[in-house]
Amino acid sequence: MAGQSLLQIKNAGIQFGGLKAVSGFNMEINQGELIGLIGPNGAGKTTSFNLLTGVYVPTEGDISFNGERLNGLAPYQVTRKGISRTFQNIRLFNELSVLDNVKVAYHSLAKHSIISSILRLPSHFAGEKEMEEKSLEFLKIFQLDRFKDEKAKNLPYGQQRRLEIARALAAGPKLLLLDEPAAGMNPQETHELMELIAFIRNQFNLTILLIEHDMQLVMGICERIYVLDHGQQIANGTPEEIRNNPKVIEAYLGEEVHSDHA
Amino acid sequence: MEWLQQIINGISLGSIYALIALGYTMVYGIIKLINFAHGDVFMVGAFVGFYAITGFGLGFFPALILSMVICAIFGVLIERIAYKPLRNATRIAALITAIGMSLLIEYGVIYVRGAQPEAYPNVLPNTTINVFGAQISSQSLFILGISVALMIILQFIVHKTKIGKAMRAVSHDMDAARLMGINVDNTISATFAIGSGLAGAAGVIFGVYYTKIEPLMGVIPGLKAFVAAVLGGIGIIPGAMVGGLLLGVIESIVSAAGFSLWRDAAAFVILILILIFRPSGIFGKNTREKV
């Protein structure tokens, strides 16, 4: 079912001072794929997300999405092109209600102007009503609607992760980036999360790229996997190929394989 | 030769800014707080010196040292009472508290002794030296000498003593320093003590040089010293010295060029330009937030 190419990263990299955090990063993602990005701690996974979303401007290489070049766009512009993300350390709008968190993401899809809001023109009411309905829909999908008036900071941890994904979806992405969505979750929650990811992917016709430490999750749901180590891409392929790739075993799985046998 | 004279004046003024800026920069370096009350410690120092000279008949140096000691204690008190409870609060809460402390000291002093200014007694001989046709007062050279001496002592303390090492460690990483067995609270207090002592010295020097002191005198020099600290790169000790001297000279040049009414604006224009184009200052390194 893989469609046409959606995202191409060619030789992208970034340098902080003298330090090359990521270099020579290549990736191609097709419409509808679910891709995993793995690598040991400090391999540059989150940095490559930041390159992709405009938080950092790549010092080398090219990133193009849907045929458009993304280099140098600000994060909000990248989001409006159709890439949205979650964060490794949850970044919700803590003092806002759960519903308002989602509404914020829906912000750029609504069109009523500041003047119309200040003067309370009909377009304001229509726009706000649409935002409210759409946001409630997202909350229902994530079974968060019963918390809609709760402040985001008061949600249990697992629900906060779900809310972050719901919020990212409300921004209307074609490509969703999930940065360790299962971090800190128990096996039960992780299992539910896997089902949820599979569900939203079909429901919204999404392409998903996820960073994850939980090998079972990555191997279980991703069709292809990219492996980073020391800021360099060392392998990519199907879960089966990755599992048997000696470079990967050495760089990353090595320890785990050992400990599995021990 | 008018110019040379102005530049010397600028350096004298700048050395006062630098002494105050050192306290700002040390405190910011260690707890990331813009200690708005610092300019008022400077004012208190000027008054302590004034009363020491006029009330107790002390000479310049005893008055200078007394003022430094009292200001050091005062600075530590401010830190322990107002800032320590806020160590884990947001930086904005700490900043507001500092503004509150500044107003409290200013109006506390006015409440106690009234708002009227005082004329500083003339405790230093003042002769004029002719250098290449420029009239340079011996006082301004003397002031410069004392400031430089204090800065050298400070450099020695920061780099060669145990407490200096602790200060550098705490400003680098407070938690790690604590784990290494450094008494963080005492180190922070020591920083306030040293910074406030320098401000006290600056107060006495200011009084002798400009002869007029009043309870709100700390506001503008305090703000400008902060500008000097930002100019040099806040948190960096040599930066504060260079920033202070540079700012003093720039202000004198603006005055000399016939724009004396705009002199105060110059400092703020510099501040904004620095903040916008090089917020880390002349000697600073850029840092970015981790995502």
Next chain:
Amino acid sequence: MKKAKSFWLFIILAVFVYGLIQFLLTSEVLNPYYQNMFIVMAINIMLAVSLHLVIGITGQFSIGHAGFLAVGAYVSAIFTMKLGLPFPIALLAGGVVAALAGLIVGIPSLRLKGDYLAIATLGFAEIIRIVFLNIEYVGGAAGLQVSHLTTWTSTFIMLVLTILIVVNFTNSRHGRACIAIRENEIAADAMGINTTYYKVIAFAIGSLLAGIAGGLYSHNFYIIQPTNFGFLKSFDILIIVVLGGLGSLSGSVIAAILLTVISTFLQDYPETRMIIYSLVLVFVMIFRPKGLMGTREITEFFGLGKWKSSKGGN
């Protein structure tokens, strides 16, 4: 529909407050001296509410609000005194020019964060003051004479408009975008919000409203001087917003009322007033850093939660 209902409740409340005070003044239960107190109170509320939009809602720590007050005060005074134009036009002009000043200040400085932004705004406010000090046309240090044109009625109308603008802005996608920036700027950016745009917009609206308040302020005096607009004035406004609770509009209103009453009674003892102010500031920060109202709005206490409010800062 609920929102429309609370809008009308607000209007009824406003009319009631206006009527009550007007009655007290005309029936001379309160002597005319208090008329001035109410005008000052309304101006302080306007200033606090306009700064609340910048600090409380958008989370941008500006401590130079008096600069925009000054722009509004001087520009409107020029319009009435030098150009002979009617007072309402002068008020509007003061607001518009202050908003432009807000753009000029905001666009470069809002790239800064936290205490750096605070210092930059303080610096800009001082520059604005020094500029007025150096312009002969507006009297320099001696100041500019102004006719007493501000009335209780005109001030109250402007106050109601100010609150309506801020509340309507806050309770819309635009206000939510601003709160999102306050809560987590990186996440707001990642959700497709042009954070720079909204910071500048909030700053400009705040400056516009402060400028209008400035017009009322200057025409409530007989003379305005640059010393009226130093950073002590900025701190005065800041104290109100902080005491009320960062993020709470009703908190700002209540704190403005309280502090205006206190300073009216302490008018003859300015040092005592400043000592009380500074102690309040320090104690609030140490013992109740969220201010009087914390993050909440007064409507939440009456179950009118839906004219919804802007939850507050950290």
